[in-house]
Amino acid sequence: MAGDSSVQADAPVAPPRLGRDFGKLWGAFAASNLGDGIALAAGPLLVASLTSDPALISGAAAVQQLPWLLFSLISGAYVDRLDRRKLIIVVNILRASVIAGLAAAVWTGAVTIPLIYVAFFLVGVAETFADNAGGAMIPAVVDKELLPKANARLTAVHMVGNMMIAPPVGAAVFVIAAALPFGINAVGFLVAAALMASIRYRPEPVEVTERKPLRVEIVEGLKWLWAHRLVRVLAVCLCLMNITFFGPFSILVLYSREHLGLPEIGFGALLATSAVGGLLGTLAVSRLQKRLGDGALLRIGLVVETVTHFALALATDEWLAGAILLVFGAHGAIWGVVSMSVRHRVVPDRLRGRVGSVYYLLVIGGAAIGSLLGGLAARAWGVTAPFWLAGSAMVVLSVFAWRHFSASAFAEEE
Template identity: 30%
Template sequence: MTAEPTGAEPAKTSLWRDRNFTTFWAGQALGQFGAQLGQLALPVLAVTLLQASELQVGVLNAAGMAAFLAVGLPAGAWVDRWLKRRTMITADLVRMAAMVTVPFLWWSGSLEIWHLYAVAGILGTATVFFDVAYQSYVPVLVPAAHVQEANSKLEATAAIARIGGPAAGGALLAVVSAPVLFVGEAAGYLLSAVFLRRTRDSEERMPAAARRPLPVEIREGLSFVVRHPLISRVAACTGGMNFSGMLIYTLMPVLVLRNLGLGPQGMGLIMTLGAAGGLLGAVLAPRVAARIGEGTAIPVCAVASSVFVLLVPLAGVVSEPAASLVLLGVSEIGFGFSVLVYNVLQLTMRQRVCPPRLLGRMNASIRFAVWGVMPLAALASGYLGEHLGLVPTMLIGAAGSFLATAPVLFSPLRTMRTLPDEVLPDEVQEGAVQEDALLEDGTLEDGVPGDGSGGGRG
C-alpha cells in the first residue's frame, strides 16, 4: 500500500480547514447519531417487547460480537489489501440493509428473537470491517502531526452523538414503538456512506505482487502486536476489562428495564450521561495527558474506570429506584470519561508506532484480542445471570475489571510522560522486518522455521 495524507498543510493549521477531513467527520457524526438510536432500540425491543430472558439477552449480545472471533483476524489482512474508504462504504450499506429488516418483520407480525440474532450477526460482521478500516484510515486522511487531533475530534463527535442519540431515542419511545428507531439507524448508515463517497484521498490498492498468503499476513499483524512492549500490555488490559465489563453490561438492560423498572426513558438517560462523560474525556484527553503524562494516564484511567464500574452492582441492591438511577448515572459519567481518555491515548500511540502497511492487520489483531472475548463474556453473563443472579454476576465482573488493570499498572507506562511516536528499533528488527522475510511456505529466508505464533515480546 502506498498512501499519502491529503492534508499537506503545516501542523499548526486546524483540521477544520481540511475539506476532506470535515466531510469525513460530518458523515461519521450523522452515522453515529443514527447508530445510537439502534443501540437503545435493540435491548428495549428484546427485553420489553419480546420478553427475552437473561440467557437470550446474552446470546443476542454474543451474536453481535461473534464476528470479531470469526473474521477478526483475516479482516485486517483483507482491509490492508483493499481501499479503506470503499470498504467502509460497503459495510455501511450492508448495515443499513440489515437494520431495515427489523421494522418490516415487526409490522408483519413475524418478528422473533432469532431474527434479532441474525440481524445482530450481520451487523457485527459488517462492523468488524468498518471499524478496522476506520481505525486505519485516519493516518491516511490527515498528516501524522494531526492524528491525535483527528482522533480527539472524532471521538468527541461520537460522544456527542451518544448524548443526543439515546436521549432522542428515549423521547421517541414515548410515542413510537422500538422498531421505528431501527429506521433511524438505517438512515444514519446511509448518510455515512454518502459522505464517505464524497471524501477524497490518495490511497492506492496494494499491488497484487506485494501480497502474500493470508496466514502469513495475519501472522505478521499478530507478531507486531505481541512483540511490541507497550501495545501488548494495552491489549492484555483492554481484553481483560472488556471481558469483565461485558459480564456487567450485558445484563444492564435487564437490571434497568425489568428489575429497577426505570423504563426506556431511564435507560436512555443513563446512556446519555455515559456519553456526556465520554465527550468530556475525548475533549480533555490531551489536557489530561499533558497534566499527568501520556503514558501515566493509561493505567490511571484503567483503574478509575474499574472504580466506576463497581457502582453498577451497588445500584442493583439499593431499594430506592431514584438512588439507583443516581448511582448508575455517576457510574456512566465516570466510566465514560476514563474510558475515552484511555482510548484516545492508546489508539494514538498504536497509530504512531505501527508501520502504515501494517495498520489494518495491527488494528484487526487488537480487535480480535480485545473484542473477541466479548461474545464469550456475553454468553457467560447470560448463563451466570440466570443461575447466580444479576448482582452476583456483576460483582464478579467488577472484581475482574480491577484484576485486568495489572498489565498496564505494573508497566513502564506508569511513569512514562511521553508515549513513543515512531517504530521502536528492536520491533523493526525482530517483528515486521523479520516477518517480511517469510516465504510462502512459512519459513525464513535463512531456512529457520517461522514459529507462526507471534513469538515473545521484543
C-alpha cells in the same frame, strides 16, 4: 519593507486544522453512529414485542457481536488488501439494504425472530469491515500531529450520537412506528456512504508484491503486534480491562436496583452520566496529552479504573455512584483516544487493518468473558462481588503495566 516582513514574521500562526476531508469522515461516523444508536434501542424492543423469552432477547445482541469473534482477523486482512474508502462505501450500502429489508418486514408484519437474527448477524459482519477500515483510514486523512484531536472528535460523536441522543430517540420513534427506527438507520448508512465517496483518500504508497495467502497475512499482523512491546502491552491491557469492566457492568442494572434502590429510569441516568463523562474526557484529552504526556495519562487511568470498582462496591448513595461513573466515563474516553492515537502513529499503513482487527477481537472477547464471569460472580456472592473482584484484578494489572507506561518507554517505542 523590512518592517513589514518583521510584522508578518511575528504574527500569530493559526493552529493546524483537521481539514474538509476529516469533516466528511466525521460526518460519515456521525450518520452511522446516530443510526446505529437508534437501532440499538429499537432492536431489543422489536424482539421483546415478539417474545418474552429472555434468552431470545439477549440472543439478538449476541448474534451482532458474534461476527467480531468469527471474522475480525479476516476482515482486518481484507482491509489491508483493498481500497479502504471504497470498502466502507460498499459495506455501508450493503448494511443499508439489510436494515431496509428488515424495516420493510416490520412494516408489513412479516418480521420473525429468525429474520431479525439473520439481519443483525449480517450487519455485524459488515461492521467488522467498516469499523476496521474506518480506523485504518484516519492517519491517511489527517496529519500525524493531529491524530489525538481527530480521535477525540470521533470518540465524542460516538458518545453523543450512539450513547446519549440516539437510544432515547430510537425508543420514542419505535413507539410511533416500529419500522421507522430501522428506516432511519438505513438512511444513516446511505448518508455515510455518500460522505465517504466525497473524501480524497490518500493512502500511503506501498510496494506491490506478490499476494500472500490470507492466513499468512493474518499471521503477519499478529507477529508485528506481538513484536512491538508498547502496542502488545496496550492490547493485553485493553483485553484484561474489558474483562474487569464488563464483569461488574454486565449486572449494573441489578446493582442500581438492588444495591442503590433505583427504579429503571435511575439505571438509564447512570448510563447517561457515564456517557457525559466520556464526552468531557474527549474535550480535555488533547490538552492533557500536551501537559502530562501519554504515559502519565495511561497510568492515571489505571488508578482511576481500579478505584472505580472498589468505590462502586462501597457506594450506597446514587449521587456518589453517579459521580464515580462520571469520572470513569472521562477516563474511558481518554484511555481510548490515547491508545488509538499510539496505534495510528506506530503501526505501518499496510498493517493497520490487521493490527486493528486484533484489538477489536480482544475488546469483544474480553467483553464476552467479563460478562459471563460477572453474572456468575453476582449469582454466587451478590451484586457487589463483581466490583470487588474487578478492583482486585485491576491492582494486579496496574502493577504489571505501570513500568511499561513510563515516558522513556514511550520515547523508545515511538
